[in-house]
Amino acid sequence: MYARTSVTTAAALLGVSALLLPGTATAATSATTATTATSAAAPAARCAGPLVIAHRGASAYAPENTLPAVEAAEALGIDWVENDVQRTKDGRLVVIHDDNLVRTTDAEQVFPDRAPWKVKDFTAAEIARLDAGSWFGERWAGARVPTLEQYLRAVEANQQKLLLEIKAPELYPDIEKDILRVLRQEGWLDREHVRNKLVIQSFGADSVRAVHQGRPDITTGFLGTPPVAELPSYAAFTDQINPTHTSLTSEYVAAVHRLKGPHSKRLTVSTWTVNDAAGAVRVRDLGVDGIITNNPDVVRDAIG
Template identity: 60%
Template sequence: MHPHPAVRWIVPAVGLAALAVPAAASQAAAQSAAEQADPVIIAHRGASGYAPENTVAAAQVAADLGTSWVETDVQRTADGELVLMHDTTLDRTTDAEELFPDRAPWNVADFTAEEIAQLDAGSWFGAEFAGEPVPTLTDFLDELAANGQQLLLELKAPDLYPGIEEEILAELAAEGWLDEAAPGERLVLQSFDEASMRTAHELNPDVEIGFLGSPEVAELPAFAEFADQINPTYRDLTADYVAEIQALSGPHGAPLEVHTWTVNDAETAADVTALGVNGIITNFPDVVRAAVGG
């Protein structure tokens, strides 16, 4: 998801009055939302409110909090290794600037896997995480498999990495992550990049796809050709918009789902749940679960 300031132990108390269910919403829509199952809770970059984002430590904290689904971001090194990093540069969440002072602007794509493996991706968050490495995608998959967790994998800036969709699918296949009983049971790929997600769907139509963004209602049928989820920021949600998305079926025949981001307080979690979302992406999965179940 879009970069935001690092959030630690203090949970924001921002509400979501703007997303209250409109008075014009039909009684049927309100009843449908009331009857809906608790939303799936997804740990954003791992439990990134409590551990450094996109690290094995963040995935482990999510597991400790009882959170099955974990979201993370993948990019590619100069020598073709798939690694986890949100920003397209390394300086915010590692000591790359200190270790490689002459390599500004510290683009992920300009560093080899061996160089990135030397970085400390934990100290910026807290001394207790000093030395936490930037994981490879394989490292992270192994951690999730050991914990019995599921993966929402965001392709970050795929336009910078031609062919990355095929490479990711190959690695997921090699690690057994495409051996799902049903699409989306264990794995979903998502991106803000529509062309990338269309490519991923064409390469492997069995994989469930999410589109990050808020397409116009008139555009939704075109997205339903390749996407199983439409995943907007919570600020764009209304009950009517959620209902319009869920009224369509995706490429696997099931209704499109809505997984919204990034919800970090109880009031907002309750509000988006009332709008009928299927999932909530959060830095604080325990806070959201306490508010809405799931």
């Protein structure tokens, strides 16, 4: 079982990485702190029960989808992080949830004449200028929207694992090929990563199918709650059915578990987004295999 980490202790740990940017001395200090926390927590990796997956990083404690959020999850001893990937105007992949830049950056101030500030209308260099931390709190000022390459390197440095979501694939034709190319370049398509450290998911069934066709060895997940009668058709190309927690019943989880996916293994269920102890216990008792949460420490402690 993971060593219990209080919110107060977590806050102290996370303060180390408040202004984390790639290549800084702060990153090295934070990695040392995170490694200490993880070492104390390591036995949990051997426990039975649902995986705890940090939604957009530990996004209750640091600005979502940023490198500080990755470090926050690491400081809490969380192995799995989830992110969202989109594509810029010049074809680079960046980690951000919304298809526009307004909510989580200062794009309106930096580029006042570029409404509606869609990710796909900005180059990677332009997005790199934006502050992606101040909206969450002044201590996070200066955090950036990471490229997928930067994000993968941070996760790898922490020896973490990645649930990668292809966000709004209908906006980015063939983004699946771009993602697979970057994963390959960063060393994430070798046997170890593919078997143990990587899952790719999307709300777009065609996008999940494209990943499976491009790399049949990768574990894939479909985000949503397909009707039970349609589950066999999904089992042809996905290994996971990942529904919102409000749609779950024990009967639905059991129906998913009765099927085998493209790798001849039982389909699994990771549900989202569960942020409180009672909700975590409820979905655990429904039989889910993973819980995606903004508060990974709360969920981890609740399900024991």
